Amino acid sequence: MKRKEVILFMTVGTGTNLNINEENSKNHAQKLYYTINKIRPDKVIFFASDKSKGTVEYIEELFQKDNDEFILDEDYQIVIINAIDDLNTCFEAYESKIWELDYEDDGDYDIIMDYTSGTKTMSAAMASCGMFYSKDLISVGGDRSTGEVSRGTEIINYQNIYKIYDKFALMRTRNNFNANRFRACIDILNYIVDLNIHKDSLMHLCKAYYAWDNMDFEDAYDHLRKVNLNQVEFMEVKNDIKFNLKALGNIINSKSVNLKNCYILASLINNSIRRSEEFKYDDAIARLYRSFELIAQIELTKYNIKSSDIDVSVLKQNNVSDEFIMDLEKTREDGKIRIGLEKDFMLLNELGNDLGKYYVDNESKIKNLTRKRNNSILAHGLDSLTQNDFDEFLDIVLNLSYSLDKDMKKFIKQTKFAKFDLKLKLNKN
Template sequence: KRQTVIVVKGTEACGAQNLYQVYDELMINKIKDLFNNNRFEAGKVLVDEIIDTNEDKEVFSKLFDAYYYFDSVNHEKALEVFDIKEFQKAWPDLTKQFQLNIKALNIMNTFNQNSSNGPAEHNLKKYYMLASILNNARRREDENKFDDAVARLYRSLELIAQIRLSKEYGIDSSNIDIDVLRQNNVDEDYLSEINISDEIKFGLTADYELLAKLNDELGDFYLENKNQIRNILKFRNNSILAHGFDSCSKKEYDEFSGIVLKAANLLHNDMEKFIEETKFPILL
């Protein structure tokens, strides 16, 4: 009891206060931060420390599993554990992004043209996989892991050429068939320069040079930006994660990313849409 603002001596009483809910609320805020910063494994560890809110614990565990596999480019496992109903129930404001993500995962898990998803989705599969890698690179850049990010951009630039050669010309750059090149009217002078063997594999630069020989717009893009592309490829080749001992910088990532995004948009007009559909949600 109080008189004015002063507690009356002898009227105090002790009471128990359950702090578990407060503890869990603080823990969940930390967990959200970890998710938004792509720390899926660390977040899963904290999820196990939630004490009182069992429902939140289960849905957070599923969420971290799904996006851990998505981030690890294990799209099959990501789709398997992606519980969209539970995610939408827990975070209704993120319903649209969850729907876009599961659409992308379904397409990336289309194994053949006769699958239940149909040939249209199958034909888009590699474009969505490219978009997923581009977002993966962006997430590594957000974490200041520029060597990781540049390695993913290198793979993206390589994949762009591989997709175009395969879809437009029926050419597999991992196993070049000289007869297929002739069918695409590649000139004999160029063919004579190729070291013919039982198995001919082309790397990134050779793929773009071949596209130039085919008068493809991606080949033209390569020729127009040849010096810059050769320069940015050095960023990756000199990286400690590739063949060298250097570390990539934010500036080098930005330059590399600019070239790759331009090439990706030449590959498909809807590339920005594919990138948007493979972005991860942000928990508020």
């Protein structure tokens, strides 16, 4: 396999003396020459000011003394930075060269960035740029008893910055979590290696909400129970997770069918709200439509009626009119009467139920909304829905859900996904 070429980035300063003179430049050149000889790159790119670029000439002389060559454009290149105390200018100079090598040139390179020399701003910018683009960072250390590294004591330090990468990954995870991109969170967490970060609990957290977002309540409950809420990463969301865990527990374990169904409904409503926050209004309204339908189905169970298999004898016991029953009989297929959203609410109205009455009183508005849903790209048509369509539909669904159960506001609050406070400086140590 062909060896990758090594490109060494080096900042060129003036040593400890702000006044550039021949002695300072020669001393500085000697230190840069030491690093070049140790790394033995295929090419060096110096980042210097107009005042410090002359130092490179002394590096050429050092190569000549060792019977070697150091040729401009072949072995090295000089990039001039005019504003050496401006962080953005320095960063962009390094970044531009990385892009040129990594994305514009056909070569296959490993870039090593030595941020030892130059102004403090040049060094800070190079370290930041190297971390941002995942390049190897080195610095030259040694005996500093005289204030700078003494000649002959130099040691090249490769900077292992995995902790920084992991903390950056943690912040990316928190951002993605708040944006409901739970699969992305899981992918990012797989790369964390710092044992001080409670990766396992974070993984269970993201898998729990990924499952819940897909309405897989059992898997969500199983993962969320495994999150250690006493760990530092969860201190700001601890109470919200406890609410969420209680809600999932009721969905999985409650012996009350009504309580379980109400929590499922609340989860579905929150699911639709999350889609709307992502501007996916067709998707959001599809979920609202199912919520709307579920409200009627939950209410019908209180009469021991299943809309997927209507028992006519139960309707008669509840004094439903013969005319309405005859109308339902016309839809019987395979021995069963199955009814949809509109008939669900009309049946509730026949039963003298308040939800059915609400539907009849708002029938024109509701039919207009359901018509838009039916014409959407995710239903039977090609239309795209808007935020205003969603807001109107949500208002109807919430009004009906509050009438369905007096505790529905609590259920919706408990099924709202936990969110991290992204302003919190989690890793203060």
